[in-house]
Amino acid sequence: MSMWTARVRRGxxxxxxxxxxxxxxxxxxxxxxxxxxEAQASNAKDKTGSGPSVQEGKAxxxxxxxxxxxxxxxxxxxxxxxxGGFVTLNGNLKNEGAKSTVVPSRxxxxxxxxxxxxxxxxxxxxxxxxxxxxYYVLRDTxxxxxxxxxxxxxxxxxTISVFMQFPAPxxxxxxxxxxxPTFSSATVKISG
Numbered sequence: 001m002s003m004w005t006a007r008v009r010r011g012x013x014x015x016x017x018x019x020x021x022x023x024x025x026x027x028x029x030x031x032x033x034x035x036x037x038e039a040q041a042s043n044a045k046d047k048t049g050s051g052p053s054v055q056e057g058k059a060x061x062x063x064x065x066x067x068x069x070x071x072x073x074x075x076x077x078x079x080x081x082x083x084g085g086f087v088t089l090n091g092n093l094k095n096e097g098a099k100s101t102v103v104p105s106r107x108x109x110x111x112x113x114x115x116x117x118x119x120x121x122x123x124x125x126x127x128x129x130x131x132x133x134x135y136y137v138l139r140d141t142x143x144x145x146x147x148x149x150x151x152x153x154x155x156x157x158x159t160i161s162v163f164m165q166f167p168a169p170x171x172x173x174x175x176x177x178x179x180x181p182t183f184s185s186a187t188v189k190i191s192g
Contacts, residue, residue, distance in 0.1 A: 062091065064178060064186035069104060071097020072154070074162065074183060079176075081192040086138070087126070087168045089178065089188065092161060095154040103151040106181040113143035120149040121164050126188075127177040128169040135166045135176075 062075035076091040095101050108115050109123025114137075122145035126135040138146040146165040154160060169176060169190075179185045 064188045066178065066180055066183040066186050068180070068183040070101040071095055071156075072101060072103070072183070074180065076178065076186070076188055079188045079190045081168050081171075081190050085168050087135075087166045087176075087190055089164045089166075090161070091163075092159045093148075093151070093154065094159045095156055098156055100153055100155045102153050104182045107151070107183075108145075109137075109181065114139065114145050117142075117144045118149050119151045120145045121147040121151070121162060121180065123181045124164050124166075125179045126166050126169070127179060127185075128173050129177065130173055130175075131169055133169065135169065138165050138167065 060077050062077055063079060064076040066074045066076075068074065073094045073096055074091055075094065076089050078090045079087060080090075081087050093103075103119060105119060107123050108118075108120050111122070114120065114122035122137050122139075124137050124147065127133075128135065140146065148160070148162040148164070151160070173190070175187055175189050177185050178188050
């Protein structure tokens, strides 16, 4: 994981914890109401993508699934447009196969600048068929992809949280197709 990605993840965790503490502090007045702020705090943590995707014992339903080789599955849990002109996809990479699997190196794409920063989801693209445009994973000024990095081997039954950040298509575009090398493609609805 790159230093920038680690900082973003730590910032998201700190933001989720601060929001949870604020919700907990406002709900400390009554006896039976103490449980309600805790549930809201866990929901706030889930929406950032920094916490587990479990809400009161139930897994969050994916908005899209992409099947890959050797039992690999990417579930997209959210596709959020932000005011800065970006779309961030959060989800999970799962190994549903019976044995450990090497994450395909082709997921990093074929751009030399991205590949030199290690295994990632840098080969992902969003296709806006309405606007007839393709959007690639964003890169920082050093060429590192703004996506989960350091993917190598995933054990049978293991789940890894993943994210990908893209330039946002126009506001009128609410559905895009997510494509990843070696995986099936899927339609994703953008919220926000």
